[in-house]
Amino acid sequence: MNYETSQSHTIFAVVFPSLSVRMLKGARHQDQSMSELWVERHRPQAVSEIRGQHAVVERLAVYSAKKEFPHLLFAGPPGTGKTTAAMALTKDVFGEEYRRNLLEMNASDERKLESIRTKVKQFARTSPYGGAQFKIIFLDEADALTNDAQGALRRIMEQYAETCRFILSCNYSSKIIEPIQSRCAVFRFRPLSDADVNAQVHHVAKIEGVTLDDDAGEALTRISQGDLRKALTALQVSSAINMHITRDLIYETSATAPPEALHQYLMACREDGFHAARRRLRELLDRYGLAGTDFVNQLHRELYTADFLNEDTKLDITEWMAEVEYRLVEGGGEQIQLDALTARLVTHLR
Numbered sequence: 001m002n003y004e005t006s007q008s009h010t011i012f013a014v015v016f017p018s019l020s021v022r023m024l025k026g027a028r029h030q031d032q033s034m035s036e037l038w039v040e041r042h043r044p045q046a047v048s049e050i051r052g053q054h055a056v057v058e059r060l061a062v063y064s065a066k067k068e069f070p071h072l073l074f075a076g077p078p079g080t081g082k083t084t085a086a087m088a089l090t091k092d093v094f095g096e097e098y099r100r101n102l103l104e105m106n107a108s109d110e111r112k113l114e115s116i117r118t119k120v121k122q123f124a125r126t127s128p129y130g131g132a133q134f135k136i137i138f139l140d141e142a143d144a145l146t147n148d149a150q151g152a153l154r155r156i157m158e159q160y161a162e163t164c165r166f167i168l169s170c171n172y173s174s175k176i177i178e179p180i181q182s183r184c185a186v187f188r189f190r191p192l193s194d195a196d197v198n199a200q201v202h203h204v205a206k207i208e209g210v211t212l213d214d215d216a217g218e219a220l221t222r223i224s225q226g227d228l229r230k231a232l233t234a235l236q237v238s239s240a241i242n243m244h245i246t247r248d249l250i251y252e253t254s255a256t257a258p259p260e261a262l263h264q265y266l267m268a269c270r271e272d273g274f275h276a277a278r279r280r281l282r283e284l285l286d287r288y289g290l291a292g293t294d295f296v297n298q299l300h301r302e303l304y305t306a307d308f309l310n311e312d313t314k315l316d317i318t319e320w321m322a323e324v325e326y327r328l329v330e331g332g333g334e335q336i337q338l339d340a341l342t343a344r345l346v347t348h349l350r
């Protein structure tokens with residue numbers, strides 16, 4: 001998805017400023033330098049190494065053992081292991097030489113179905129390498145295809161069903177047309193549990209030789225919301241600044257305010273009046289590098305843990321946050337919208 005690529009590119013530039021300049025100058029360096037991303041370096045190589053996703057892993061392990069499977073559809077939020085699972089299964093089935101039997105495409109790069117058709121045709125023309133029964137076509141982010149394109153994809157899947165298995169991935173299975181869904185075994189990936197995210201960030205930190213404080217691990221877990229790509233990227237970004245990673249460092253480098261900072265803002269609205277609360281909000285936006293929408297979303301997440309507010313108040317605040325968020329997304333000015341929110345909070349809470 002565009003968001004993911006642009007995000008990982010910016011982060012890449014933060015972590016490796018010199019490398020990324022070189023990368024722009026010569027694509028030659030790309031492979032080499034991309035392998036420096038921790039998300040790539042610590043990507044599970046076999047189905048059995050995937051964290052969490054027990055329901056998925058159990059079923060995929062059967063395919064790995066039998067070296068046979070139907071068309072597959074992987075659905076779920078970003079950073080939960082869909083691409084990882086597709087690659088791991090392919091490696092389990094074909095071993096070292098798996099690349100010869102794998103065609104990997106990203107539907108959001110290749111929106112024109114014609115280019116997909118041409119590639120599939122070329123790929124399917126030669127027989128599977130090493131006496132394998134079939135080849136694998138992995139179409140990542142298939143929900144980027146229009147319904148018409150998906151219709152054509154369905155025909156391609158049928159045409160090459162003898163020699164090829166398709167693995168499709170998407171964020172929402174509802175965006176995949178029914179005739180494709182019904183031809184695939186559907187696997188639902190869930191956001192990873194806090195325990196799994198925490199375990200993996202500590203695992204990676206150990207291998208990379210960084211000291212990760214326990215509460216920093218918890219902060220990573222909190223900001224990732226079950227997205228391991230996000231957690232590992234934030235870990236790497238922080239480690240580029242300091243090899244001893246503290247909770248503060250995580251929050252300051254990941255555009256996330258810690259819960260207490262958000263609570264202090266609410267408290268200031270109640271106790272200190274408009275100007276003081278507004279100042280606190282400015283400081284918070286600066287320190288953690290938040291945009292207005294980030295702030296409103298993070299405040300939303302942390303509102304319900306503010307036990308100094310009663311239930312009715314929280315319900316009112318929720319409505320106001322929703323209103324401000326909508327206006328911001330629609331292009332309302334950030335300063336005035338946030339001031340309006342602060343004004344309302346001060347009036348209501350004092």
Ligand SMILES: Nc1ncnc2c1ncn2[C@@H]1O[C@H](COP(=O)(O)OP(=O)(O)O)[C@@H](O)[C@H]1O
Nearest residue numbers: 039043050051078079080081082083084228229
């Ligand atoms: N279930 C998982 N177990 C272990 N690592 C994972 C898992 N999910 C994601 N990761 C890590 O996050 C990175 C991105 O995961 P990926 O499989 O590409 O996510 P997506 O679901 O968006 O395709 C991987 O390279 C890996 O390092």
Ligand SMILES: [Mg+2]
Nearest residue numbers: 082083140169
């Ligand atoms: Mg993916």
